[in-house]
Amino acid sequence: MKQDAGTGPENGLGQGAVRNSAIVYGLSIAALVAAVLLRWLLDPFMGNTLPLVTLFAAVAIAVWLGGYRPALLVVVLGYLACAYLFIEPRGSLGLELVHNLIGLIAYLVTCSIIIGFGEVMRIAQLRAEMRREMLRVTLASIGDAVIATDIDGRITSMNAVAESLTGWSQADAAGQPLGTVFHIVNEKTRQTVENPAERALQEGVIVGLANHTVLIRRDGAERAIDDSASPIRDAQGHVIGSVLTFRDISERRRLEKQNAERLAASRFLAAIVESSDDAIISKNLDGVIQTWNAAAERLFGYTAEQAIGQHVSLIIPPDRMDEEDQIISRIRAGERVDHFETVRMRSDGQPIHISLTISPIKDEAGRVVGASKIARDITERNQAEEKLRQRDLQLENVTENTSAMLTHCSRDLRYIFVNRAYVELVRRPREEVQGRPIMEIMGREGFEAIRPHVTRVLGGEVVDYESVVPFEGVGSRFLHARYVPDRNPDGEVVGWFASIADITERKQAEARIYDLMTALKAADKRKDEFLATLAHELRGPLAPLHSALEILRHASDDPDLLENSRATMERQLGHLERLIDDLLDVSRITRDKIDLRKDYVELASVIHQSVEASRPLAESAHHDMSVTLPPEPIYLHADPVRLGQVFSNILNNACKYTEPEGRISLTAERQGSDAMIRIQDSGIGIPPGKLGSIFEMFAQTDRGFERSQGGLGIGLWLVKRLVEMHGGSVEAWSEGLDRGSEFIVRLPVLIETPVTPLLKPAVEPSSITPRRFLIVDDNKDAAMSLARLLKINDHETRIAYDGFEAVEAAQEFNPEVILLDIGLPRLNGYDACRRIREQPWGKNMLIVALTGWGQEEDRRKSQEAGFDYHLVKPVDYQTLLGLLAEKLPTEANDR
Numbered sequence: 001m002k003q004d005a006g007t008g009p010e011n012g013l014g015q016g017a018v019r020n021s022a023i024v025y026g027l028s029i030a031a032l033v034a035a036v037l038l039r040w041l042l043d044p045f046m047g048n049t050l051p052l053v054t055l056f057a058a059v060a061i062a063v064w065l066g067g068y069r070p071a072l073l074v075v076v077l078g079y080l081a082c083a084y085l086f087i088e089p090r091g092s093l094g095l096e097l098v099h100n101l102i103g104l105i106a107y108l109v110t111c112s113i114i115i116g117f118g119e120v121m122r123i124a125q126l127r128a129e130m131r132r133e134m135l136r137v138t139l140a141s142i143g144d145a146v147i148a149t150d151i152d153g154r155i156t157s158m159n160a161v162a163e164s165l166t167g168w169s170q171a172d173a174a175g176q177p178l179g180t181v182f183h184i185v186n187e188k189t190r191q192t193v194e195n196p197a198e199r200a201l202q203e204g205v206i207v208g209l210a211n212h213t214v215l216i217r218r219d220g221a222e223r224a225i226d227d228s229a230s231p232i233r234d235a236q237g238h239v240i241g242s243v244l245t246f247r248d249i250s251e252r253r254r255l256e257k258q259n260a261e262r263l264a265a266s267r268f269l270a271a272i273v274e275s276s277d278d279a280i281i282s283k284n285l286d287g288v289i290q291t292w293n294a295a296a297e298r299l300f301g302y303t304a305e306q307a308i309g310q311h312v313s314l315i316i317p318p319d320r321m322d323e324e325d326q327i328i329s330r331i332r333a334g335e336r337v338d339h340f341e342t343v344r345m346r347s348d349g350q351p352i353h354i355s356l357t358i359s360p361i362k363d364e365a366g367r368v369v370g371a372s373k374i375a376r377d378i379t380e381r382n383q384a385e386e387k388l389r390q391r392d393l394q395l396e397n398v399t400e401n402t403s404a405m406l407t408h409c410s411r412d413l414r415y416i417f418v419n420r421a422y423v424e425l426v427r428r429p430r431e432e433v434q435g436r437p438i439m440e441i442m443g444r445e446g447f448e449a450i451r452p453h454v455t456r457v458l459g460g461e462v463v464d465y466e467s468v469v470p471f472e473g474v475g476s477r478f479l480h481a482r483y484v485p486d487r488n489p490d491g492e493v494v495g496w497f498a499s500i501a502d503i504t505e506r507k508q509a510e511a512r513i514y515d516l517m518t519a520l521k522a523a524d525k526r527k528d529e530f531l532a533t534l535a536h537e538l539r540g541p542l543a544p545l546h547s548a549l550e551i552l553r554h555a556s557d558d559p560d561l562l563e564n565s566r567a568t569m570e571r572q573l574g575h576l577e578r579l580i581d582d583l584l585d586v587s588r589i590t591r592d593k594i595d596l597r598k599d600y601v602e603l604a605s606v607i608h609q610s611v612e613a614s615r616p617l618a619e620s621a622h623h624d625m626s627v628t629l630p631p632e633p634i635y636l637h638a639d640p641v642r643l644g645q646v647f648s649n650i651l652n653n654a655c656k657y658t659e660p661e662g663r664i665s666l667t668a669e670r671q672g673s674d675a676m677i678r679i680q681d682s683g684i685g686i687p688p689g690k691l692g693s694i695f696e697m698f699a700q701t702d703r704g705f706e707r708s709q710g711g712l713g714i715g716l717w718l719v720k721r722l723v724e725m726h727g728g729s730v731e732a733w734s735e736g737l738d739r740g741s742e743f744i745v746r747l748p749v750l751i752e753t754p755v756t757p758l759l760k761p762a763v764e765p766s767s768i769t770p771r772r773f774l775i776v777d778d779n780k781d782a783a784m785s786l787a788r789l790l791k792i793n794d795h796e797t798r799i800a801y802d803g804f805e806a807v808e809a810a811q812e813f814n815p816e817v818i819l820l821d822i823g824l825p826r827l828n829g830y831d832a833c834r835r836i837r838e839q840p841w842g843k844n845m846l847i848v849a850l851t852g853w854g855q856e857e858d859r860r861k862s863q864e865a866g867f868d869y870h871l872v873k874p875v876d877y878q879t880l881l882g883l884l885a886e887k888l889p890t891e892a893n894d895r
Contacts, residue, residue, distance in 0.1 A: 024066035025073070031061040032074045036081050043086060051086035052079065052107050059111050063118030071118065075111045079104065147244045148232070149197055153178050156241065165225070165248055167218030182244065187212035187224065196229035197242040204231045204239050215246070224253040279354075279375040282361065285332060287312045287324065290370065299354075299377055301347030315344045317351065331360045331371045341378065353379045405500040408486065411458060413438050416495065425502065427474060443472025450481075457483035457496040466503070478504040545569055596639040596725055600750065603634040603668060603675055610647035611666065617655040618664060625651075628667045634675045635750040642722050643747075646730075649715040650679050650743050657741070658683030670749060674728070677745040686734035686741050694732050695720040723747070770794040771888065774815035776806040776832070777850070778824055782873075786819070803827025807835050810842060817884070822851040822862065830865040837866040846888065850875060 035058035039051065046053075055078035063071035083093050087100060145162035149155055155173045158181075163169055166181050173181045184193045196207035207229045215223045227246025231239045279296035283289050289312055292304040300307070300315050307314060316324055320342060327337055337358040343351050354375045361370040399406055405422040409415055415434050423430045426441055439447040446469050453463045463483040470476040480503045486495040552565055611627055618625045636643070647666075654664045663682045668675065686694060695716050716732075723730045728747040734740065773790050777783040778801050787797040798813045800806040803824045810818060818836070822829035829849065836842035849862040849870045859870045869883060 021066070025070050027065050028058075028062035028070035028074050029077075031058040031065075032078050032081075034058065035078065036085070039082060039086060048086070048088055052082050052103075055079070055082060055107075056110065056114055059114050060118055063115050064122060067122060068115050068119050071111075071115045075108070075115075079107060144245050144247045145227075147173075147178065147182060147197075148241060149178050149201070149244070150241045151201065151239065153198060153201060153242070155181060162246075165215060165217070165223055165246070167221070178244070181218075182246075183216040184213050184225070185216060187214045196227065197244045200229040200231045200242045201239060204233075206230045223248050224250045279373075281307075281312075281373045281375065282370055283312050283373065284370045285328065285368070287328065289314070296375070299346075299352065299375060300344070315346075317343060317345050320344075327356075327358055328371070331358060332368055334360055334362075334368055336360065344375070352377060353382055355381075403501070405498075405502070407498045407500070408495065409438060409498065410495040411493065413454070415441065422500070425474065425477070426471060441472075443470065446470045446472060453481070453483060454496070457485055458493055460485055460493055477502050478507040545573070596642060598637050598639050601636055601638055601640045601643070603636055603677075603747075604629050606636075606638075606640050606643050607647060607666065607668060607677070609640075610644045610651060613644070613648050614651035614655060617652060621655055621658070622661045623655060623658060623664050624662070625664045626666070628665070630669050632670075634668070634670055636675065636726075636747055637750050638726050638747070643726065646719050646722050646745065647677070647679075649719050650745075653715060654679060654681035654683060654741070657681070671746075673749055673751070674746045675749050677747070678742065679745075680740065680742045682740045685737045685739045686732060687737060688734075691732060691734065695730070719745075769888070770796065771817055771884070772796045772798075772813065772815040774798050774800065774806070774809055774813055774818045774820075776800045776803075776809075776818065776824065776829070777821040778802060779821075786875075801825075803829065803832035806832045810836050810845070811839065814841060816846060816888070818845055818847045819850045820847055820867070822849060822853055822858070830861060833862075833865045833867055848883070 032055070035054040039046075039054040042054075055074070058074050058078060059071050062074040080093070083100070083104075084091065087103070093100075145159060145165045147155055147158040147162050147166075155176050155178060158166070158168070158170055158173055163173075166173070168176075168181045178197050179195055182195065182197075184195070185191060186193055193213055199205070199207040213225055213227075215225045217223065225246045226249045227244060229242055229244045232241040232243055234240050276293060276295050279299040280291070280293045281289060281296050282291040289307050289310055292302070292307040296307065297303055302314065312324065313321060323342060327340070330337055337356065340356040340358070342354060342356060344354050346352055355378045357374045359372045360368045361372055363369050400420045402419070403421060405425055406417075406419040407415060407422055408417040414437055418430060418433050420430075423433055426433060428441065433441055442450075449467060449469045453465055453467075457463045462485070464481075466478070466480045468476050469479050479500050481498055481500045484497045485493045486497055488494050549569075552562060607627065607629065611625070615625065651664065651666070658664060658681045663680075665678075665680050667678045667680075670676075720730050723745055726747055728745060730743060730745045733742040733744070770793070773787075773795050775783050775787050775790075775797055776799075777786075780801065783799045783801070787799055790797050798809055798815065800809045801824075804827050806818070806820060806824070806829075807827070809815075820829050820833060824832065827835075829851065833847055833849075836845065836847065846869075847867050849867045850873065851858070851862075851870075852873045862870045871879065871883070
């Protein structure tokens with residue numbers, strides 16, 4: 001069954017068409033209603049005149065909207081409505097009246113004319129719209145961009161492609177000058193290019209666009225374009241506008257550029273291949289050489305004419321042909337062979353070490369048709385690599401055997417590398433250190449100690465520092481470290497290298513050296529003070545000695561004055577001897593060369609001798625000296641002379657540092673296994689700051705203190721050392737200035753009482769048998785005074801003043817005793833003694849070294865030279881008499 005023409009899809013109509021017809025008829029009826037309503041509103045003014053006048057407008061609207069059909073409907077309905085409302089007799093159609101019938105005919109004719117003209121105009125408009133739509137669809141469907149302008153060059157229309165290429169929409173571009181929307185420049189010069197549409201408008205000709213033109217889009221993007229412009233003419237041939245057609249040729253330009261680049265690359269590649277230092281050879285899959293560059297000629301010795309067309313076995317040694325088969329198999333599979341190191345053969349038969357890189361050559365279909373081979377001579381590289389291997393071995397050897405600790409750490413605070421010295425420091429195997437976090441190996445405390453330096457090196461600084469760094473399980477070490485940043489090729493710090501030296505021992509040595517230097521400076525200061533004091537103390541006795549000599553010279557007739565002078569000289573000489581003895585004792589004790597001649601002694605006897613030795617000094621100051629001893633004897637195993645020296649020094653100090661008429665007491669008692677000797681005085685006391693150093697070498701109380709009595713400052717040092725050598729101890733106490741001092745000496749007591757304590761009696765000069773003495777000394781006063789002293793006791797003497805005289809005098813005089821100085825002019829004492837001992841007459845003589853040299857080395861030399869005994873100046877006469885009594889027979893024995 002055939003569908004209705006108004007609704008069937010075959011005619012292109014559907015629900016949309018039905019809706020459009022309804023709208024047209026509705027609008028037509030609305031126009032009719034409006035026309036009737038307007039006539040009704042005008043009726044009071046018009047009356048019966050022109051009752052149908054407003055309908056003509058409604059008819060015209062209806063025909064314009066929908067054609068003649070809705071117009072006819074409006075004609076019929078409009079007449080019925082107006083005839084009924086506005087034509088007499090109103091309220092009816094009145095067609096029976098002749099004038100109404102004539103009016104109807106005139107109305108219909110007029111409406112027919114309106115409908116006729118309206119239909120013609122409507123059809124013409126529809127055709128024009130169809131042409132415009134067809135043009136629009138055509139422009140929209142073509143691939144080129146099209147822009148139309150008016151005679152002034154302003155845009156009237158543009159298709160979608162033009163919108164896309166320019167970035168302008170049709171709405172925004174309409175009415176804009178063409179140059180604003182279509183902005184074009186030269187690709188190379190970037191200068192604005194003349195718009196072709198403007199020429200088309202001006203000259204009325206078709207204009208093509210110059211090459212290398214770029215369109216600048218609205219958003220600034222660029223497109224390479226190709227276009228043309230043509231004028232638009234009206235029916236009379238006048239130019240009324242222009243049409244611009246252009247297309248995006250960016251892809252075509254890219255392909256052109258790509259092809260040009262490929263061509264250039266091909267030419268460049270050919271130049272590279274020909275100029276390459278590497279041999280570049282191509283061959284087919286059968287191994288036949290296709291190309292052979294200049295480097296191949298130099299490397300293998302064959303020219304291109306000799307090699308091309310030959311099998312590649314031309315340069316392969318027979319024992320390596322299997323390599324070629326393997327390479328071809330891999331090439332056929334499409335694989336690439338990289339850095340294949342092998343040996344090939346030159347035209348002269350010499351082998352060449354080369355590195356091969358072989359790539360498959362493919363045709364357009366992707367099939368492997370051959371191989372390209374790059375050969376590089378690696379003979380020198382192999383030699384260089386061997387040198388590098390040797391250097392690396394040496395470097396590794398140095399790294400592993402250097403005392404410096406070397407580490408390489410990453411930015412994430414892990415060890416990358418550590419050398420042997422570092423693993424020895426942290427006491428862990430290398431495999432437990434490398435790759436582990438630094439904090440885990442060092443411990444948190446150690447890592448926190450180096451963290452500021454790590455932060456600096458990771459910031460790009462070179463860091464050099466010394467610091468104490470604790471290591472977990474190891475302890476603190478004093479390190480000198482240098483950190484250097486490790487940078488990647490982009491310059492970023494990715495870690496650091498560290499060179500570390502353990503300077504703990506050096507720092508400890510420096511501290512010891514510093515302490516030693518401090519001590520040396522203090523000792524040097526004390527030495528200067530000591531030398532000044534020594535000079536003062538030595539000059540002190542010289543003045544009274546000088547005065548006493550003058551008295552002896554001028555007052556020979558006054559026995560009392562002479563005796564007083566003699567006593568003064570004895571006291572002052574004794575003081576000088578004590579000074580020198582103290583100095584010698586310091587030298588012996590500091591070198592551990594002093595010998596204690598221990599015997600069984602009773603403490604009371606030693607104290608009595610010391611008190612008596614100090615009593616003259618106490619009496620001269622009117623001191624009250626008291627001694628309290630225990631009722632039972634206390635026996636010691638000690639050197640009585642050295643022990644007496646201890647007590648005498650303390651008592652002498654008490655006398656010197658106590659104001660006249662002071663009190664000095666010595667108390668001895670036994671406390672368990674020790675004897676305690678307490679010596680107290682009412683003197684100037686000891687400042688609190690000096691108690692800790694009173695027993696040090698050269699220590700003295702404040703020299704500026706007006707009651708200080710001088711001294712060398714070594715007495716108490718000798719006291720302490722001598723007491724300690726006896727196994728005892730000494731300490732000092734004082735409540736401060738003007739509060740006196742107290743010295744307490746403790747000595748071990750001898751548990752078993754000896755049968756006969758030994759104290760040797762003094763030797764009387766008269767008990768020595770007169771002998772012949774040869775005195776040899778370059779100091780004439782010393783020699784003469786000793787000779788006179790011996791003559792007083794009836795000894796025969798002779799004097800010599802140098803070594804040669806001593807040998808001659810010994811032969812002529814034949815002495816029983818030779819007192820021989822060491823430091824003699826012409827021939828020293830050692831050599832003089834040797835010459836005397838070499839003679840038969842000199843073998844039994846008693847030869848005694850009488851010298852100022854008293855060191856152990858001096859004693860050894862004198863013994864080797866043949867001396868029987870070694871005495872140090874000034875010689876105590878009692879000591880000399882004791883030696884003679886021991887070494888020579890007595891007068892009774894002679895008889």
